[in-house]
Amino acid sequence: MKGIVSGIKRNAVHDGDGLRTTVFFKGCPLRCIWCHNPESIGFRREIGFYADKCMSCGTCTTVCADGAVRMRDDLPVTDPTRCRACFDCTAMCPGDARIGYGEVWEAAALAEKLAQDKAFFDNSGGGVTLSGGECLAQPVFARELAERLLEKGISVNVDTCGYAAKSVFEQMLPLTDTFLYDLKAIDREVHIRCTGKENDCILENLRYLTDSGAKIEIRYPYVPGWNDGECEKIGAFLAGLSVKHRIKVLGYHGLADGKYKALGLPDTLPAIEVTADDVGKAVRILHNFGLQAVNGMKDD
Ligand code: SF4
Numbered sequence: 239m240k241g242i243v244s245g246i247k248r249n250a251v252h253d254g255d256g257l258r259t260t261v262f263f264k265g266c267p268l269r270c271i272w273c274h275n276p277e278s279i280g281f282r283r284e285i286g287f288y289a290d291k292c293m294s295c296g297t298c299t300t301v302c303a304d305g306a307v308r309m310r311d312d313l314p315v316t317d318p319t320r321c322r323a324c325f326d327c328t329a330m331c332p333g334d335a336r337i338g339y340g341e342v343w344e345a346a347a348l349a350e351k352l353a354q355d356k357a358f359f360d361n362s363g364g365g366v367t368l369s370g371g372e373c374l375a376q377p378v379f380a381r382e383l384a385e386r387l388l389e390k391g392i393s394v395n396v397d398t399c400g401y402a403a404k405s406v407f408e409q410m411l412p413l414t415d416t417f418l419y420d421l422k423a424i425d426r427e428v429h430i431r432c433t434g435k436e437n438d439c440i441l442e443n444l445r446y447l448t449d450s451g452a453k454i455e456i457r458y459p460y461v462p463g464w465n466d467g468e469c470e471k472i473g474a475f476l477a478g479l480s481v482k483h484r485i486k487v488l489g490y491h492g493l494a495d496g497k498y499k500a501l502g503l504p505d506t507l508p509a510i511e512v513t514a515d516d517v518g519k520a521v522r523i524l525h526n527f528g529l530q531a532v533n534g535m536k537d538d
């Protein structure tokens with residue numbers, strides 16, 4: 239089974255126990271306004287163009303066999319109806335102004351590549367984390383990759399927004415060591431305002447995983463002005479589950495390295511700063527619900 243991946247990060251230390259390799263699946267059903275990985279939103283291969291790095295050399299216009307690039311006012315303009323995202327132009331661009339996002343992998347080949355770091359995983363108690371984007375938005379690829387990693391003795395974590403069919407979680411449950419589960423809001427309307435989608439299935443899937451005995455760490459991205467008012471509701475919801483999960487409160491940062499503009503997407507990042515003290519206030523509220531809450535800007 240083939241799938242599309244926007245990046246692979248080795249030696250990740252914040253995606254579960256030990257040293258891990260994180261695989262960022264490309265494509266996400268949500269549109270979180272605070273997303274700092276916009277290259278992971280779309281499900282297709284795409285080109286990012288960074289105008290500030292362009293040397294106006296015109297190489298991309300001659301490399302492109304499809305005639306998809308023309309120079310206009312000393313800058314290349316790509317016709318999306320002609321571009322087939324072959325990435326030939328990115329390889330030849332002398333300024334790294336054209337970046338290709340999205341690599342198609344066979345699950346078997348990707349598992350082989352990831353297994354090259356098995357000794358590091360074994361020595362550190364780590365493994366591979368499937369992330370995104372939303373890894374469960376490519377459920378068949380995610381399942382085959384997890385199965386192949388498990389066959390090689392490599393543990394698998396799943397970093398998910400929870401927006402998937404229950405049947406997908408049923409299939410991933412026996413393959414997953416730990417679910418890193420995003421909880422952005424309890425209020426349905428707030429969730430829609432922040433992500434563009436309702437949260438019914440997210441809450442249902444979390445209940446299902448909890449009652450099924452899954453190992454879960456909750457991630458709460460704390461974005462003042464957007465979902466900070468959800469803190470008490472999140473605390474009450476989690477305290478009412480059959481297991482009290484550890485929750486990590488993540489501080490927001492508005493850095494996307496110009497990727498929104500490069501991809502031609504509207505920049506939705508809120509212009510706010512969040513400090514470790516801000517996150518600490520949310521952590522204290524969650525402690526009041528008897529939860530093991532940690533400050534993602536300070537603690538592990
Ligand atoms: S090849 Fe790169 S540097 Fe040259 S015009 Fe194209 S984008 Fe700009």
Ligand code: SF4
Nearest residue numbers: 302321322324325327
């Ligand atoms: S990705 Fe391929 S088709 Fe698209 S502009 Fe570059 S060379 Fe042309």
